[in-house]
Amino acid sequence: MAKSRSAPTLDDVAKMAGVSTATVSRCLNSPDRVVKATRERVQSAVDALGYTPNFAARVMAAKRSFTIGAIIPTMENAIFARGLQAFQEELHQRGYTLLVSSSAYKPEIEEEQIRTLIARGADGLLLIGHDRDPEIYDFLDQRNIPALVAWSYLPDSKLPSVGFDNRAAMFDLASHVIGLGHTRIGVISARVDGNDRARLRVQGIREAVADRGLEANNLTVIETSYEIENGAKAFSDLMNATTPPTAILCGNDVLAAGALRQAQKMGLDVPGDVSITGFDDIELARIVSPALTTVHVPHREMGHKAALQLIEMVENQTAGTGEQLATRIVNRPSLGKPASG
Amino acid sequence: MAKSRSAPTLDDVAKMAGVSTATVSRCLNSPDRVVKATRERVQSAVDALGYTPNFAARVMAAKRSFTIGAIIPTMENAIFARGLQAFQEELHQRGYTLLVSSSAYKPEIEEEQIRTLIARGADGLLLIGHDRDPEIYDFLDQRNIPALVAWSYLPDSKLPSVGFDNRAAMFDLASHVIGLGHTRIGVISARVDGNDRARLRVQGIREAVADRGLEANNLTVIETSYEIENGAKAFSDLMNATTPPTAILCGNDVLAAGALRQAQKMGLDVPGDVSITGFDDIELARIVSPALTTVHVPHREMGHKAALQLIEMVENQTAGTGEQLATRIVNRPSLGKPASG
DNA sequence: ATGCAAAATGCAAGCGCTTACATATTTGCT
DNA sequence: AGCAAATATGTAAGCGCTTGCATTTTGCAT
Numbered sequence: 220m221a222k223s224r225s226a227p228t229l230d231d232v233a234k235m236a237g238v239s240t241a242t243v244s245r246c247l248n249s250p251d252r253v254v255k256a257t258r259e260r261v262q263s264a265v266d267a268l269g270y271t272p273n274f275a276a277r278v279m280a281a282k283r284s285f286t287i288g289a290i291i292p293t294m295e296n297a298i299f300a301r302g303l304q305a306f307q308e309e310l311h312q313r314g315y316t317l318l319v320s321s322s323a324y325k326p327e328i329e330e331e332q333i334r335t336l337i338a339r340g341a342d343g344l345l346l347i348g349h350d351r352d353p354e355i356y357d358f359l360d361q362r363n364i365p366a367l368v369a370w371s372y373l374p375d376s377k378l379p380s381v382g383f384d385n386r387a388a389m390f391d392l393a394s395h396v397i398g399l400g401h402t403r404i405g406v407i408s409a410r411v412d413g414n415d416r417a418r419l420r421v422q423g424i425r426e427a428v429a430d431r432g433l434e435a436n437n438l439t440v441i442e443t444s445y446e447i448e449n450g451a452k453a454f455s456d457l458m459n460a461t462t463p464p465t466a467i468l469c470g471n472d473v474l475a476a477g478a479l480r481q482a483q484k485m486g487l488d489v490p491g492d493v494s495i496t497g498f499d500d501i502e503l504a505r506i507v508s509p510a511l512t513t514v515h516v517p518h519r520e521m522g523h524k525a526a527l528q529l530i531e532m533v534e535n536q537t538a539g540t541g542e543q544l545a546t547r548i549v550n551r552p553s554l555g556k557p558a559s560g
Numbered sequence: 561m562a563k564s565r566s567a568p569t570l571d572d573v574a575k576m577a578g579v580s581t582a583t584v585s586r587c588l589n590s591p592d593r594v595v596k597a598t599r600e601r602v603q604s605a606v607d608a609l610g611y612t613p614n615f616a617a618r619v620m621a622a623k624r625s626f627t628i629g630a631i632i633p634t635m636e637n638a639i640f641a642r643g644l645q646a647f648q649e650e651l652h653q654r655g656y657t658l659l660v661s662s663s664a665y666k667p668e669i670e671e672e673q674i675r676t677l678i679a680r681g682a683d684g685l686l687l688i689g690h691d692r693d694p695e696i697y698d699f700l701d702q703r704n705i706p707a708l709v710a711w712s713y714l715p716d717s718k719l720p721s722v723g724f725d726n727r728a729a730m731f732d733l734a735s736h737v738i739g740l741g742h743t744r745i746g747v748i749s750a751r752v753d754g755n756d757r758a759r760l761r762v763q764g765i766r767e768a769v770a771d772r773g774l775e776a777n778n779l780t781v782i783e784t785s786y787e788i789e790n791g792a793k794a795f796s797d798l799m800n801a802t803t804p805p806t807a808i809l810c811g812n813d814v815l816a817a818g819a820l821r822q823a824q825k826m827g828l829d830v831p832g833d834v835s836i837t838g839f840d841d842i843e844l845a846r847i848v849s850p851a852l853t854t855v856h857v858p859h860r861e862m863g864h865k866a867a868l869q870l871i872e873m874v875e876n877q878t879a880g881t882g883e884q885l886a887t888r889i890v891n892r893p894s895l896g897k898p899a900s901g
Numbered sequence: 902a903t904g905c906a907a908a909a910t911g912c913a914a915g916c917g918c919t920t921a922c923a924t925a926t927t928t929g930c931t
Numbered sequence: 932a933g934c935a936a937a938t939a940t941g942t943a944a945g946c947g948c949t950t951g952c953a954t955t956t957t958g959c960a961t
Contacts, residue, residue: 226703228917239941244919254927254939269699274680275625276917278616279946294641294648304635307662316676319660321648335657339615358610362567447843476847483849502788506817506848508824569947580911585949595909595957617947620916 227268236264247272278340287529288318288336289345290329296445296473297501298518299347302369305522306345313530315342324444326413330355337364343533345369345525349376350415365532365539369525371416372543379532379539381525385416388514388546389423389468390430392496395548396466397431401494401557404428405457405464406440407450407474417442417470420498424468439464443474450477455485458493465493465557472497472504475511479553490555500549512554515547568609576605588613619681628870629659629677630686631670637786637814638842639859640688643710646863647686654871656683665786667754671696678705684874686710686866690717691756706873706880710866712757713884720873720880722866726757729855729887730764730809731771733837736889737807738772742835742898745769746798746805747781748791748815758783758811761839765809780805784815791818796826799834806834806898813838813845816852820894831896841890853895856888 233240238257245252246261253261264270278284287310291299307317318336322329329346333355336344344359344366356377359366368380396404404424411418421440428438439457443449450469454477457464469475475497482489489495489509497504497513504511524542532539574581579598586593587602594602605611619625628651632640648658659677663670670687674696677685685700685707697718700707709721737745745765752759762781769779780798784790791810795818798805810816816838823830830836830850838845838854845852865883873880 229919230917240918241920241942242940245940248919252939257939271675271679273620273917275616275619276946277919279614279620279948280917280919282919282946284616294635294645295638297636297638297641300635300638300641304662307635311661316659316680317661318657320652320658321645334612338612339657447847480847503844503847506788506821506844508849570949571947581948582912582950583910586910589949593909598909614947617916618949620918621947621949623916623949 226273227270228273229270231268232261232264232270235268236261284340284342285315286318286339286341287315287343287345287526287533288320288333288339288341290332290336291319291321291347292324293321293445294319297503298370298471298499298516301501302518302522302525305519306526307522309523309526310530313526315530324410324414326351333358337362343367343529345529346378347371348415349373349378349380350413350418353377365529365536367525367529367532367539367541369521371419372541373415374541374543379528379541381521381528381542381544383516383521383544383546385419386423386426388516389420389498390427391423392498392512392514392548393424393427393468394431396468396494396496396554397427397433399466399494399554399556401464401466402433402437403462403464403466404433404438405467406438406470407453407457407467407478408440408442408470409445409474410442420470445471445473447473447477447480450474451481451484452477454478454481454495458482458485458487463493466496466554467493468496470498472499472501472511472513475513475553476503476507479507479509479511489553491558494554494557496554504549504551507553509552512551513549515549517544517546520544567614568611569614570611572609573602573605573611576609577602625681625683626655627657627659627680627682628684628686628867628874629661629674629680629682631673631677632660632662632688633665634662634786635660638844639711639812639840639857642842643859643863643866646860647710647867648863650864650867651871654867656871665751665755667692674699678703684708684870686870687719688712689756690714690719690721691754691759694718706870706877708866708870708873708880708882710862712760713882714756715882715884720869720882722862722869722883722885724857724862724885724887726760727764727767729857730761730839731768732764733839733853733855733889734765734768734809735772737809737835737837737895738768738774740807740835740895740897742805742807743774743778744803744805744807745774745779746808747779747811748794748798748808748819749781749783749811750786750815751783761811786812786814788814788818788821791815792822792825793818795819795822795836799823799826799828804834807837807895808834809837811839813840813842813852813854816854816894817844817848820848820850820852830894832899835895835898837895845890845892848894850893853892854890856890858885858887861885 229240233243320332348371368378370382372380372382408421409417441453497511500513500515504513570581574584661673689712709719711723713721713723749762750758782794838852841854841856845854
């Protein structure tokens with residue numbers, strides 16, 4: 220085993236460069252406040268020693284951590300992974316580090332994670348969606364931690380948000396589907412409890428149904444959790460009804476992919492026998508056949524803008540204005556007119 | 561804007577409970593060293609104040625961070641996301657937090673991230689693959705930071721590893737393909753530079769080709785980067801050769817999905833006209849049609865075991881033994897016998 | 902009651918860094 | 932050349948916690 224030399228400290232650098240620790244610190248943090256000759260001397264000491272600042276000490280002294288925390292439901296879902304990747308890239312660009320944790324869609328875990336991230340000195344927090352215990356907002360407020368919500372834009376929420384209008388996006392898609400002549404609609408949604416994105420999407424569908432003058436009983440909604448298999452199961456339940464739907468709107472692409480696979484297994488033609496739509500427009504939507512009609516969400520743009528906005532909130536103590544991003548319907552072969560019979 | 565009360569400290573708790581900070585600290589960290597009555601008094605002060613320990617201070621004083629760092633090529637790839645999720649779950653279970661960053665497959669970024677994570681006090685590091693600048697190993701050694709490699713098992717490497725034998729796995733698959741009668745093999749690999757997983761997989765194919773007595777010129781290898789579109793492009797290059805391959809082995813499922821899509825676009829039947837195989841066995845492999853023959857990798861198990869092993873290394877100062885995980889070939893319709901003509 | 906070991910608690914010194922504030926050096930004028 | 936203003940650097944006080952050691956309290960056998 221190697222001899223464990225402990226890491227060089229600011230003090231070591233200062234001694235080697237023949238200056239005070241204050242000067243070394245300044246060299247590192249605001250180089251323009253130090254004259255060139257000194258700066259170079261310090262720099263070579265840093266290089267010679269292989270010095271890396273101790274982060275905890277810096278956080279403690281500066282009361283800033285240059286860390287942003289993000290709590291997402293799960294990393295396994297491509298949509299979060301992608302948005303987070305963009306978020307992280309932008310953060311890194313601006314000198315921040317990302318601390319991620321996932322809540323597995325469980326409110327109590329999310330709350331615990333929030334506390335943990337704050338204890339770790341996160342300068343700001345990225346949260347997904349608006350549904351959560353109000354006391355969390357009080358806590359954030361009291362600790363004065365800037366937080367931003369992504370994946371769901373709501374104009375008058377506790378926290379500013381960068382995202383899109385889940386309700387309107389789904390309203391538009393459902394209206395489009397109904398406009399094609401579909402009258403019996405099935406919905407495979409993610410669990411709506413504690414998930415405003417899912418809830419608003421379903422709501423958008425209900426509103427479109429009402430808006431187009433369809434009876435509410437032409438709509439069947441199944442809630443299930445995020446997994447391909449569950450999409451398949453829900454699909455078969457829906458299609459085994461006495462009067463099966465002619466179009467099935469899924470809460471996301473993954474559920475839609477499950478539905479599609481089940482349709483093939485059941486020997487049903489899509490969209491000949493039944494149309495299927497997704498939501499998110501992840502790669503999957505283009506790969507399955509027939510490719511999925513879905514709602515395109517600008518995940519990377521969202522991650523990117525969320526980072527910029529959150530940094531702005533952190534650095535300038537501003538409240539954050541939020542930003543609504545546009546989504547658009549992507550038409551692909553999985554959606555067609557209902558069979559004339 | 562809310563009044564920004566700053567967080568309560570250990571001192572506040574101590575005062576409220578009428579004990580010393582040392583006692584409060586002990587209540588939190590080794591409750592059995594404190595008598596019950598005191599412990600309860602302290603606990604109620606903690607609750608009343610909503611006290612959360614300041615992490616940076618704790619790290620600094622204890623020289624332990626209960627943080628594990630992981631540097632993965634990208635979060636956008638489902639295989640890393642999934643393994644990492646399992647890794648994180650296990651870590652969380654054992655009281656550790658995960659610090660993730662992604663290197664975008666760039667060695668210099670990975671190196672920077674390693675330094676950053678260490679500066680942040682990571683108690684241990686999870687790295688992907690074995691290919692990296694030797695000086696990084698020296699650095700890790702010198703700083704005495706336990707590190708573990710995942711996604712690639714090598715018995716005699718600098719760092720212990722939890723993973724599978726990429727070469728053998730691909731050797732087996734290629735042997736199986738050749739055994740089916742294929743004689744002209746195309747390979748779509750990820751970039752092998754700095755990526756031992758990709759390199760070893762290609763090597764496994766070469767060895768199988770030699771082993772089965774095929775001429776090396778029956779093998780065409782294309783290297784490209786990880787994206788569906790690139791898989792599609794490589795596929796069309798491969799098939800436009802004068803004597804196109806009858807089977808195409810892809811370095812991962814994503815490239816295979818791209819190849820498959822391109823096959824459809826070119827009107828080629830899979831596996832009738834050409835067989836395609838993947839690697840990883842992510843969801844995608846089951847969803848595309850025809851479903852992909854691929855190599856199943858136990859990503860979650862890997863993440864899980866890596867966490868256990870790394871924690872063991874951190875807590876007991878042991879060297880880590882590594883563990884080889886088994887992969888298996890999953891036969892699905894994308895692979896068939898070559899056309900008899 | 903008394904004495905003693907063991908258990909519980911307190912004291913106080915850091916951990917490595919940032920940053921007011923104080924001091925020293927340089928610069929630009931007259 | 933001499934002085935004030937501006938610039939560069941040094942001094943030292945924390946930041947909130949852990950922990951070795953000192954001290955007090957407790958439990959128990961005598």
